[in-house]
Amino acid sequence: MSVNVRIPTILRTYTGGRAEVPAEGETLGEVLASLETNHPGIAARVLDEQGRLRRFVNVYVNDDDVRFEGGLAAATPDGSGISIIPAVAGG
Template sequence: MPVTVRIPTVLRTYTAGAAEVSLNTGTVGEAFTALEGDFPGICSRILDDDGKLRRFINVYVEDQDIRGADSLGTVTPDGSKISVIPAVAGGC
């Protein structure tokens, strides 16, 4: 199923500047596997050494946080958008 993965600015060096990438997948985990196949090295910034979502990365399918769903097993309906959002920290 075709889905669109929105790539945050900080990771666009892996995608030659592309802000969005279209993939044919059925789950978030499959999307990340396909993303890594097309853009080697990008998933090391999203997933930890155990293949789990890094704690400072938020991922949404449409408006649903995948941590509140099935995490990487979250189904991606045809035409849906996956947003990868790194946490922002800092202070005044």
């Protein structure tokens, strides 16, 4: 399945400055593997050392938060928009 991944500004050094890149995969895990193949180093910013989504990175498939849709097993239907959003802290 072909999807479009929106890349936050902080990760655009891995995509040559591009704000959106295509990727392939039927699940979020496969999409992230596709991203890593085409943009080496990006997966380490989204996944922790155990291969799980980092705690302070939010990922959405269309408008659905993947934490409530199966995590890395979340389905990524053809044409989906995936957003990677680093959490912002402050006070």
